[in-house]
Amino acid sequence: MLRLPFRIRAKSGVPWLAGRQRWWFVGRWLSSESSFVQEREEQKTKEEWKGAGRETLTTEETRKYRVETGEFKIAVVNSPTNLLKPRYARVNTLKMDVESALLEFKKQYDEVCQDAMVPDLLIFPPRTDLHDHPLVKSGSVFLQGKASCMVAVALGPKPRWEVIDACAAPGNKTVHLAALMKGNGKIIACELNKERVKRLKDTVKLAGATNVKVKHEDFLNMSPEDPVYSKVQAILLDPSCSGSGTAIDRLDHLLPSFTADSDVNRLEKLAAFQRKALEHALSFPAVERIVYSTCSINQVENEDVIKSVLPLASSYGFELTTIFPQWPRRGHPIFDGSQHVLRTDLIEDKEGFFIALFVRKGVRPPAKHTRDVGNTLRALQRRKKRKINSFFLIRTMGLFLKS
């Protein structure tokens, strides 16, 4: 039995889900395992895993154990740790260039610097409060975390493309896409919730993103066969999720409504929607790139969703593609290709995100008119075959009657 320094307890003090699926606090101890690192053989049987004492497991072994036993499926964040987060601010290059923003901020914040992976992102020391800064108020700079910014960069839209942001509000990633596309091309930003549509419109206006068309609609009702979407080349899908990767920030664990059981039901529903939305995105005929992201640390909303759509994705010619190869934290190894997807860690990176990118490399599925032509040809061939068959039947009958 593994001994954990942070045992998850419900308000009653009873360990959560004892006897059912074990839920583990994904915590500091996981990343501080390096002192246990020893040379050990990679492959173990499940029994060996179970027999191994916690003190003898390396970080990687602990991870493998948890993947094998399904303990990563749902992770629970219990206690707020002392997460001293650097502050991030993305320069809205539709309004200002990065160098000018850096110069402006340097006047007040000596330590500000540019992020190495996301070039339009600036890093400030923890606790820097930029909410009232004039550049933020004018929409020249957006307060947006690093992982959130990595999503649009991973999609990599080109300026003339048509792109769908499937679940768009409040619109941080939408306007980041607009900036990456230099205000050209077209972004269809879809949002189901009426109130959030307002927020989305405000964000778009503040950013000066004139190439964004906001749609108050259910993404699942947007037909891939509608000619309006026939030229869409990329889809950003950031569906509703549990938010467990940012739960510490939001102090969700302190809410009276935050219970294990309601969480399990909610997670099942969320995962079902996430999968449906991803399958829907895969069916758009001209789409070449789809990025899927969540701010959740649960395997059920991340790797499980990706794994479940892999056969469909491959039938459409899509493959998972490596994003940010220099980033060390990859997906849980529950399917071949999990190293292509990326995770950010709640403790190491101060927020837990998941990002996966599909790129269409193979054959496209037949477009509707091609399918129709195919069906007609097949029908003609069947008719011809029937005619030939009846000809031979009549001749055979004739010969038989003659004899």
Ligand SMILES: C[S@@+](CC[C@H](N)C(=O)[O-])C[C@H]1O[C@@H](n2cnc3c(N)ncnc32)[C@H](O)[C@@H]1O
């Ligand atoms: C995680 S948030 C998106 C955050 C956004 N990408 C950003 O970076 O600002 C998910 C959004 O999807 C919306 N949503 C949920 N189901 C949807 C659906 N079926 N169609 C369109 N939007 C949906 C939710 O209302 C919510 O605003």
